[in-house]
Amino acid sequence: MVEDIELLKEEIKERLSEKRFLHSLAVMNMCEKLAKKYNCDVKRAKLVGLVHDMAKEMTDEEMLEYAKKNNIVITETERNIPQILHGKIASNLAKKKYDFDDEMCDAIKYHTTGKENMTLMQKVLFVADKIDETRKYEGVEELRKLAFENLDEAIIKNIDETLKINIDKEKVILEESIKTRNYLLINK
Template sequence: MEREHLLDYIRPRMPEKRYIHTLGVMETAIALANRYGEDVKKAEMAAILHDVAKFEDEEGMRDIVRHNGLDGHLIPWGAEILHGPIAAYRAEHELGIQDEDVLNAMRYHTTGRVNMSKLEQIIYIADMIEPNRKFNGVEALREVAKEDLTRAMRACIYHSVKFLVDTEQAIYPLSIECYNHYLGEEL
């Protein structure tokens, strides 16, 4: 699927600021894919589509989960967790994308999970370090991403979990499993 078609698909579904973020994720994902030998077109596609559902009505997202065989554990969570699986659902059912690696990269881009593929890691990391992100520690994450993908994933999931703990937010179980997995990785 061509870049322009995908960008036309997502643009009316998000505010301008999120669209600019998405372009940054796309550029970062392409750079990481080139650096780490991943399929650039798959990285581009997953990056463009990763936030397509971010601004959908939460109850509408829950209805999609309820009526389409998605993981029922998603139902009590808000848009921050729901939008990844719903983005994958939309990509598959509205755009005909069948590549499971691309769909999983969208599905798990906010939570992470154990045994992430290279593409999944690239989208997770690109979402966190794209050029428009401005938070303490982002430059260090960007530097690690230039050196080693696994170390970057470990640093990014650590940063994410720490942020959630520090702000007293609930942590999705897959994120805890992902954190534990990467904490135990031999680097």
């Protein structure tokens, strides 16, 4: 596992635009805060925050190629919108390059949509990614506050808002998001 987080920061910086690198650092910081609040392992939560978007600036072709070469199973939706694959690919890279454990890799893999029955680390990363300090969208302050009161409610709220936006913009809705939301509502 990674011993020197500063070295890892340099590697992530090389892969990303400045804007996305700053987002990654801010997600790392937010993971630290949420991990402390909810008693999640702080060091590992920071690492997943730093690395979660490391594949996001690959081109569609590079993503599909990477998935093929590394036997990553892809859905029909992912084939059509390869950007969705960035979590799966980052998870695979984190395992291979940095020897992240399974819990960390799973958090990275599902950071965009969440999944049913998420672990605490998955929830921490999911929420940190949506409320990091570089985020400026309407309602973010409210969501930030909610995140420190009830992590599950923050996830539901974020998915609700995202669904509304995607409907208004006629964008694809990922079924994993629906499953995440239903699971949390049913198991409240």
